[in-house]
Amino acid sequence: MKIPAFMDVPLPGFHAVAQIGVRLLIYPPVFARHRGEIRCAQHTKASVVSMVRSSPSVRCGIICMLRMPSPTSMEVERNPFGWANNVEPARRCPDGARAWRKKSRTRRSAGEHVLKEQPSKQIRELVKAADIDKMNATRSVHTLNPNAVRLKKSVGDMTGLTQLGAHIITLMPGHESSEYHRHLYEEECLYLLSGQGEAQIDEQIHAIGPGDFLGFARGGPAHVVVNTGSEPLVFLVVGQRLEQDVCDYPRKGVRLYIAGENDAYVKL
Structure with missing residues (x-):
């Protein structure tokens, strides 16, 4: 067979x-x-x-x-x-x-065309779990939401990624991942590693836990992740890094325009 x-x-x-x-x-x-x-x-x-x-x-x-x-x-x-x-x-x-x-x-x-493991050589493309555990998480708060307090480890930056952002995010109980938002051009996805919480998508609530996957296409519904459990909620988030993007925040009535290093908020 x-x-x-x-x-x-x-x-x-x-x-x-x-x-x-x-x-x-x-x-x-x-x-x-x-x-x-x-x-x-x-x-x-x-x-x-x-x-x-x-x-x-x-x-x-x-x-x-x-x-x-x-x-x-x-x-x-x-x-x-x-x-x-x-x-x-x-x-x-x-x-x-x-x-x-x-x-x-x-x-x-004969030893030709065979990949051999090199445990003693550290390459940029590989970040070992032990190194990730040793990383100091960066605390960040969303501009429009003081309750969106994230502890972030930017593992993608360590490998030299420039077109994708890859981060391991930890949310403490009661905190949110961002302000409720939607991207018109960028796409992002999340993979839950540990903890319990909820995903608010298009004003509907969905329970999420370890092993669950969330994918948000450009122009899709607004969303936010909230830690509703009693333990830290940890997930891997991957998103595009486009030179230009537009992001809406429906609950705030605000639109964000991004052009390179420049950005501007306007009322919807």
């Missing part, structure tokens, strides 16, 4: 998010030892944020990627022989799958 290298599971709300792609990849135990290869087309610009949970029997990850205008988007590929699928035709074995497997095993035993 042929077992796929991974399962691609669409997340709730993914169909509504056009500018940020979100995929949940679940690796079966037989392929737990293989590492997926993230390959980007030659003329495609993409930023990736990956959060992976591991166990002895299964591996899964959430990948958020910024979709840019391009004929080809980000691909996540892997075959069970450890070779990337973008090998030139001239290098593929002409004698069928059996000879191809034999050739691959020979290559792997």
Whole structure:
């Protein structure tokens, strides 16, 4: 029986998010030892944020990627022989799958084209959990809402991301994530890590907890997250960083115009 290298599971709300792609990849135990290869087309610009949970029997990850205008988007590929699928035709074995497997095993035993873990070398693209735990959270308060007190760890900035903002946010009981708002051009999404709370979306209240995902497309309904529990509410939030955006705050009757480093509030 042929077992796929991974399962691609669409997340709730993914169909509504056009500018940020979100995929949940679940690796079966037989392929737990293989590492997926993230390959980007030659003329495609993409930023990736990956959060992976591991166990002895299964591996899964959430990948958020910024979709840019391009004929080809980000691909996540892997075959069970450890070779990337973008090998030139001239290098593929002409004698069928059996000879191809034999050739691959020979290559792997020679130590070629095999990714090896480098535990002693720290790279910018990887932020270890221990380093995140050691980070000092930045306290910020929303301009229009004094109850929107956030403790923020900007993990995306640590990896050099410029087109996406990726932050681990902690809300203490009773606090809100922002002022009730909607973006006309930017998109954002949240993944709940721990705690209990509620999401107020288009003046409707929805209970949220660990493992829940929220995606807000550009021009979508207004929203805000509130910690209604007795413990800290922790979530990963990812959002675009466009040069120009318009943000409405319906409960305040205010619209925010953003142009680069300049912004201005006007009444609706």
